[in-house]
Structure formats: structure tokens, C-alpha cells
Amino acid sequence: MDYIKHKVPPVREDRLMACQAYGGTCGDLSRDSKKGCLYASKRTFSQTQGCQLNLSLGMISSMRDAVMVIHSPIGCGGNLIQNAGINKVFQKLRQESAVGLRWINTNLSEVDVISGGEAKLRQAVLKAEREFRPSAILVFNSCVPALIGDDIDGILDDLQKQVSAKIVPIHCEGFKTKIQATAYDSVYHGLIRNLVGEDKDSKPAIVRTPEEEAEHQDVISKTVNLLNVGSMSRIDEEELVRLLKALDLNVRILPSYSHPDDYVYAHEAALNVSICATHDDYFVEHFQQMYGIPYVMRTIPIGIANTNKWLRDIASFFGIEEQAEKLIAAETAELIKAIEPFKAEFKGKTAFLTGGEVRILTTAELLHNLGFEILGLRGYHFDKYGEILLDEYMEDVPNSEKAIFNIGSGQVFEQANLLSKITPDLFVGHIGVNGSAAKQGYPIFPLFGQSDDYLGYKGVYEVAARVSRILKNPSFNKNLGSNTRLPYRDSWYEQDPFTYIDDSASIAAQIG
Numbered sequence: 001m002d003y004i005k006h007k008v009p010p011v012r013e014d015r016l017m018a019c020q021a022y023g024g025t026c027g028d029l030s031r032d033s034k035k036g037c038l039y040a041s042k043r044t045f046s047q048t049q050g051c052q053l054n055l056s057l058g059m060i061s062s063m064r065d066a067v068m069v070i071h072s073p074i075g076c077g078g079n080l081i082q083n084a085g086i087n088k089v090f091q092k093l094r095q096e097s098a099v100g101l102r103w104i105n106t107n108l109s110e111v112d113v114i115s116g117g118e119a120k121l122r123q124a125v126l127k128a129e130r131e132f133r134p135s136a137i138l139v140f141n142s143c144v145p146a147l148i149g150d151d152i153d154g155i156l157d158d159l160q161k162q163v164s165a166k167i168v169p170i171h172c173e174g175f176k177t178k179i180q181a182t183a184y185d186s187v188y189h190g191l192i193r194n195l196v197g198e199d200k201d202s203k204p205a206i207v208r209t210p211e212e213e214a215e216h217q218d219v220i221s222k223t224v225n226l227l228n229v230g231s232m233s234r235i236d237e238e239e240l241v242r243l244l245k246a247l248d249l250n251v252r253i254l255p256s257y258s259h260p261d262d263y264v265y266a267h268e269a270a271l272n273v274s275i276c277a278t279h280d281d282y283f284v285e286h287f288q289q290m291y292g293i294p295y296v297m298r299t300i301p302i303g304i305a306n307t308n309k310w311l312r313d314i315a316s317f318f319g320i321e322e323q324a325e326k327l328i329a330a331e332t333a334e335l336i337k338a339i340e341p342f343k344a345e346f347k348g349k350t351a352f353l354t355g356g357e358v359r360i361l362t363t364a365e366l367l368h369n370l371g372f373e374i375l376g377l378r379g380y381h382f383d384k385y386g387e388i389l390l391d392e393y394m395e396d397v398p399n400s401e402k403a404i405f406n407i408g409s410g411q412v413f414e415q416a417n418l419l420s421k422i423t424p425d426l427f428v429g430h431i432g433v434n435g436s437a438a439k440q441g442y443p444i445f446p447l448f449g450q451s452d453d454y455l456g457y458k459g460v461y462e463v464a465a466r467v468s469r470i471l472k473n474p475s476f477n478k479n480l481g482s483n484t485r486l487p488y489r490d491s492w493y494e495q496d497p498f499t500y501i502d503d504s505a506s507i508a509a510q511i512g
Helices: 024-033 053-062 078-094 108-115 118-132 143-148 154-158 180-193 210-221 234-246 277-291 305-319 321-346 357-369 385-398 412-422 434-438 456-472 473-482
Strands: 022-025 066-071 103-105 136-143 165-171 223-227 251-255 272-274 350-355 371-381 404-407 426-429 444-448
Touching: 022 024, 022 118, 022 223, 024 143, 053 136, 053 180, 066 118, 066 473, 078 103, 103 118, 103 350, 118 154, 136 154, 154 165, 154 305, 165 180, 180 277, 180 350, 210 223, 210 404, 234 305, 234 321, 234 456, 272 277, 277 385, 277 473, 305 321, 305 357, 305 456, 321 444, 321 456, 350 357, 357 371, 357 426, 357 456, 371 412, 385 434, 385 456, 404 412, 412 456, 426 434, 426 456, 434 444, 434 473, 444 456
Parallel strands: 066 103, 066 136, 136 165, 223 251, 223 272, 350 371, 350 426, 371 404, 426 444
Antiparallel strands: 022 404
């Protein structure tokens, strides 16, 4: 992997041959993926899809002491308002002087589409520097300037000579890809090119004595970059930091809620620790190539089994397996005792999960170990990292190869049809689809929540406790399902839910 020398990263359809349309079983998906049969999968009808710009904003808008310049019509980025409160609170949990979201929209008009928006971009960047004096200015290139040909990089290269803030161009034009997760690559691409590494032209080199240098290298040898995601809570972070510090490791957290200065020495670490391959593969593979830093990226620490795998992978790198096993044994013994009452309560219950491929597979295993039968999963896309995790999931969960696996982002009509046929006791869903499932009467457990625990050993107990509360009182959603309906004809529910996916298996054979 060597894309950093280019101004724009490739889309995931090309880089990872990611699939965005599939209908079958877990076993079917694993076999088809290994045969290379997924890349050409497509729909003959598509309801909607996610916006790469919005996901890029969701990932990095939390950066402290930064200003975002969204080069677009006024509507783009409007969804940031819903994150303003929690963003400011979470920033202050890390730095009391943090001020929360700050962004400027260039407000491109119909006239700008004809004459170009470069002048407005210049004005916006200079305004951000003049009014806020930030450490970094994050410039997001949207669909419109990409279509009309604004020279974003040329303008920003020129402006960098006029401002003290580090300018970070992020190319996240939504129309270029159907795999929304390409947004993560766009953000990391901009950060690595513009923030990582000491600026020797503006900062004097640090001179250390031999003793100081030896101490510095000792610190680096025990330092890990923990790569968080925007869907993590601060409590999740604290749980993972607690576990890593129990192994006597130093932890630097990137990229959400980080400060631009955190990237200057981000390459001074012994190991990059990912919690989600979908999120982090672009970053960790470039860091390995550029700085020789290895990485751990097999799974996300959700549930006992996957938290154990995550810790063992880290411990194996540092040669502290014995220390890790003692930690795992102590944490697991305490947790198993605590969740035992929930297992009897959940026995015989069924669940369906939808969201990112990595998160749904690990959460499904967590629910299985709590007593649930997993009827199906629905991922937003699928690639080689999902294939690895799916195989491990099928090894760990008996008969899981027969469970439904649907791939598709934004196809709520497909989800509605599928749910009407398999009727789970619990729906575990990502933001954007929970409302639809609630209108069908299903109890909803959010796949993530920025104020709740999901990760590590503590997260297992918290998930069990919240699911228990939801299932004990599902009357609101049942009443909602009895008194509302989704905007689909009855004839649609009689069809195969994968009707509009090319080369998909019939669901009749899977659930019949």
C-alpha cells in the first residue's frame, strides 16, 4: 500500500474490492468471498446510499483546536448540529479549555457552479485563521467543487504560506463511491500527509543526552497508538486504556477527540492497536510501510471471546503472554459470574443485527454467548477483513453458517421485507435504520451509543443489562408497530427480499 504520495486516496471498490450488495447465508458469503465472486455484485434498484462527506465529518469533526471549512453548498454538513452537544462535552472530558465544534461553510450557489468557488474557499480559510487561530484547519472537498473542477490542493498549498494553522485537505466527494467507509481513508490520508511527523522547518530538533535518549526510547518501546472510532464512548476508551495499562503499556488515543499536536509524534510508538479494521486499515498499513510500526487489527474487543483475542494479540507482540493470561482469567471469571442471571433470561430469544461488518459480527457473538440465537446479520459492506472475522465467527458460533447475511447500505426496504419474514425478538441496529424497525414493532437495542459501554469486559455486562431492560418492557414499540406502517406495498413483503440483488440466493431456501 502506497497511496500517500497521491493527493487523493482510491475508493474502496478499487482498493479492497469491497462488496455492497449481497443476499444469502453466512456460509454462502464466506464461500463466495473466497472465490472472488462479490466484487461485481450490484442492485437493479437502490433506495439510497450514505454520503462520504458526512462520514468524514463524523470521524474527525471532534478534533480539538481545529476549524472545519466545508467547501460545499450550505446544506452539506448541516447534520453536524446534532453532534454539537456531545462533541463539546467529550472534548472537555479530555481538555477543559476545549470549545467544541467550529465550522465554516463556503455556501456555494448556482452562480458559483458556473464561475467556480475558489474565491470563497480562500475567504473561508483566511476567516478561520483570523477569527479562531486554530492549530489546524480541516478543509472538506464536497461533490460540487469536485464536479466543477475547483483546484482545491493548489489553493490550499498557496494559503499554507499565509496562515500559521496546519491545513489538512480531505477529499470526500460522496458521488465517487458506494462504499461509505471510503470516508475513513480520506480522513487518514489527509492527516498522514499533513500532520504526522515533526515539522523540522518550523521546530528546532530536540537534543537529548544519551541517558535521556535511552529513557525516551524505553517509553516508545511500551507505547501503543489506540485508534478509537467516533461511535465509541469515553467510558469505552477508559475501559480499553484500563486493560492496556494493566499490561504496563503507555496509550496514545487517536483520531477522535485528538489534538493536531498528537500526530506530530504519532510515529513514535511500538504498536498501532486498532479496534476496527473497517476504520483503521488505511492508517496502520501506511504507518507500517512509512515508519516500520507493526499493528494489531484482527477484531474489535466486543464480548468476552473477542476481547480475549484482542488482548492476546497485543500481549504476543510485547512478549507478555503470561501477564495477559492472568488478566484475562481474572476479568473473565468475575464477568461470567456477573452475567449468569441474564443467560437464563435470554435463553430461546432471537436477534437480528445490522451495521458495520466488524461490529455486527462481534456483537452477534456477544449475544450468542448470552443465550440468543442469531437469525441474521446485515452489513453495510463486505471485504477481506469481514471475511476473516466471519470465518472466526462461524468457528465460534455453532450452526451460524445457516444464518442470513445481507449486505447493503441505505436499503431500508430490503431490511423491512427481511424482518417481516424472520421476526426476531430483538433488533440491534445502527443509526438510520432503527426507526424503521421500531415501526414494525421490534424492540430496538442501538448497536452503539456515545454515552454507553459496549467494549471490553465492562461492556459485556452493560450490554446484557440494557438488553434485559429493553426486553422486559417492549410495549412502546409493539404499540408503534400496531398503529403505523412503512411506505411499502403489501405485495413487496410477499416477494423475496433479495429480489433486486443480482445473483443472490433465494431466501425461501434459507428460512423455509
